[in-house]
Amino acid sequence: MADIYTSYDDENIIEQVKTYGFRTPKAAKYRVLRLALAKSLAIDTPPDDDLDTLVGKGSEYSLEQVTGLGNSKNDGALDYDDAIRAILSVYHHEDLFDSDARYKKFLQRHIRRGLREIRTSWNRGHSFIHWLREEMIPEPPLENDGLGKTELEQGQLEAALKEIGIVAEIKETKQGIRLNKYSLYLANIHHLDILKKGLGKLSFRLGVPDDSISLEVGTEAGIANLYIPREPNLWRIVPPQRLIEWTSGKRPEKLPVWLGSTVMGDDFALDLAEAPHILVAGATGSGKTVCLHSILCSLLLNLPSSQVQLALIDPKGTEFTLYGKLPNLFGGQIGRNIVEASEILNALVEEMEARNQRFIELGVRNYEEASQKIQMPRIVAVVEELADLLMQSRDLETPLVRLAQKARSAGIHLILATQRPDSATFSGLLRSNIPVRIALRVQKHTESSIILDTKGAEALLGKGDMLVKLTDKPDPIRLHGAKLTDDNIAQAIAHYCR
Numbered sequence: 001m002a003d004i005y006t007s008y009d010d011e012n013i014i015e016q017v018k019t020y021g022f023r024t025p026k027a028a029k030y031r032v033l034r035l036a037l038a039k040s041l042a043i044d045t046p047p048d049d050d051l052d053t054l055v056g057k058g059s060e061y062s063l064e065q066v067t068g069l070g071n072s073k074n075d076g077a078l079d080y081d082d083a084i085r086a087i088l089s090v091y092h093h094e095d096l097f098d099s100d101a102r103y104k105k106f107l108q109r110h111i112r113r114g115l116r117e118i119r120t121s122w123n124r125g126h127s128f129i130h131w132l133r134e135e136m137i138p139e140p141p142l143e144n145d146g147l148g149k150t151e152l153e154q155g156q157l158e159a160a161l162k163e164i165g166i167v168a169e170i171k172e173t174k175q176g177i178r179l180n181k182y183s184l185y186l187a188n189i190h191h192l193d194i195l196k197k198g199l200g201k202l203s204f205r206l207g208v209p210d211d212s213i214s215l216e217v218g219t220e221a222g223i224a225n226l227y228i229p230r231e232p233n234l235w236r237i238v239p240p241q242r243l244i245e246w247t248s249g250k251r252p253e254k255l256p257v258w259l260g261s262t263v264m265g266d267d268f269a270l271d272l273a274e275a276p277h278i279l280v281a282g283a284t285g286s287g288k289t290v291c292l293h294s295i296l297c298s299l300l301l302n303l304p305s306s307q308v309q310l311a312l313i314d315p316k317g318t319e320f321t322l323y324g325k326l327p328n329l330f331g332g333q334i335g336r337n338i339v340e341a342s343e344i345l346n347a348l349v350e351e352m353e354a355r356n357q358r359f360i361e362l363g364v365r366n367y368e369e370a371s372q373k374i375q376m377p378r379i380v381a382v383v384e385e386l387a388d389l390l391m392q393s394r395d396l397e398t399p400l401v402r403l404a405q406k407a408r409s410a411g412i413h414l415i416l417a418t419q420r421p422d423s424a425t426f427s428g429l430l431r432s433n434i435p436v437r438i439a440l441r442v443q444k445h446t447e448s449s450i451i452l453d454t455k456g457a458e459a460l461l462g463k464g465d466m467l468v469k470l471t472d473k474p475d476p477i478r479l480h481g482a483k484l485t486d487d488n489i490a491q492a493i494a495h496y497c498r
């Protein structure tokens with residue numbers, strides 16, 4: 001009898017890892033299973049029992065294959081069963097040497113959770129080596145007081161500045177999450193202009209990507225702040241705990257959304273009810289989906305289902321799977337194709353009109369006033385990959401524009417995401433009604449201008465590095481998102497469903 005069972009989706013990712021990750025289609029499958037086990041064990045919270053349910057027939061494995069049980073070749077060197085049993089016993093605080101059934105159950109849950117994590121955080125277009133390095137050997141998270149001195153030699157910066165004709169004293173250096181901040185004292189005010197024009201040369205001289213150095217005029221006279229990116233292996237990660245801590249407890253925002261940490265490590269959040277709609281755009285792999293998860297998890301962790309309801313549209317069909325469990329999804333399910341997307345958007349327009357009618361009957365003007373008299377959840381509609389949908393049917397623009405123009409006062413808010421921020425996707429009418437824009441890294445400065453009305457997003461560092469443009473601030477704010485795992489999402493969903 002088999003010990004460990006997998007689903008069809010699990011088998012699919014095992015094959016992908018062997019073929020496109022290991023580049024050895026004939027590699028033994030247990031290698032991927034062990035990798036998945038390690039991935040799951042790196043997560044602090046135990047895997048959910050819903051992993052016991054197998055949807056779609058996959059495959060089955062014996063302990064001999066997975067842990068090497070009883071394999072006595074090389075004096076038993078290949079038999080890791082005792083070691084794995086011990087690790088799982090410590091992890092679950094229970095003696096699994098005593099119960100084979102419990103041991104196998106936990107092992108299967110971990111392996112299946114690990115496979116799910118691989119499926120959502122790696123795809124065959126991304127480098128597997130990079131994935132391994134980032135996911136399996138995580139960097140230390142940023143501590144609140146972790147902003148110390150930078151490693152970059154001050155002399156190196158001073159020499160580079162001298163080369164572009166600037167004599168500056170470095171007053172202070174601080175280490176942010178991915179960038180170092182250097183506060184320079186410029187003796188000559190004209191040097192600020194030289195510095196602005198010389199940033200390209202400075203990047204070249206310091207060996208950092210083109211246009212990746214940014215300049216800010218300091219608050220003190222004569223001070224200019226330079227932000228210079230570090231090598232990716234010296235970046236700190238923003239732990240998901242930051243989002244969880246920020247959102248737990250009572251918050252003044254009606255729809256609290258935590259987006260990330262500022263360059264120097266402070267929390268940054270906004271109220272979606274005030275926003276009232278957001279565009280999230282960025283090239284493939286820039287971190288859009290993770291950013292959408294931050295928005296969704298913020299809401300689910302902070303508000304009960306009586307106060308917020310989600311409407312989800314995902315033509316890729318994979319990004320929102322976990323939210324499929326929510327009991328009160330608008331439209332009853334995630335919209336996964338053009339027909340379902342159109343049904344959801346048109347139903348949202350009808351809901352908006354029905355709400356407006358209700359407001360007239362109640363003698364109130366908008367959602368805010370109505371919510372004093374009756375209970376009605378706000379609705380947040382999230383569209384993943386807007387460009388795909390609009391390419392299939394231009395007609396979808398009509399409900400989208402109507403919602404963008406009028407849904408706010410009915411308590412309905414839009415979050416639109418796209419990989420292709422061009423004028424065809426983000427037409428003038430839509431554009432003028434979606435005030436908050438989040439740009440992750442894009443390929444061209446023209447795309448950055450479409451999103452933010454200014455260049456800059458083409459020089460971002462990727463992986464959750466973003467510029468956020470708010471209506472009341474002239475310049476976009478730079479943030480680094482937190483990389484949420486499936487487990488964080490599952491936790492947010494469980495909290496919302498309590």
Ligand SMILES: Nc1ncnc2c1ncn2[C@@H]1O[C@H](COP(=O)(O)OP(=O)(O)OP(=O)(O)O)[C@@H](O)[C@H]1O
Nearest residue numbers: 121283284285286287288289290463464481482483
């Ligand atoms: N805040 C972050 N910190 C570190 N890594 C991140 C962060 N956000 C995303 N990543 C990593 O970047 C990669 C791409 O992220 P994501 O899937 O969100 O991108 P995307 O823009 O939605 O891509 P696609 O359009 O191809 O789905 C993933 O491997 C993810 O782990």
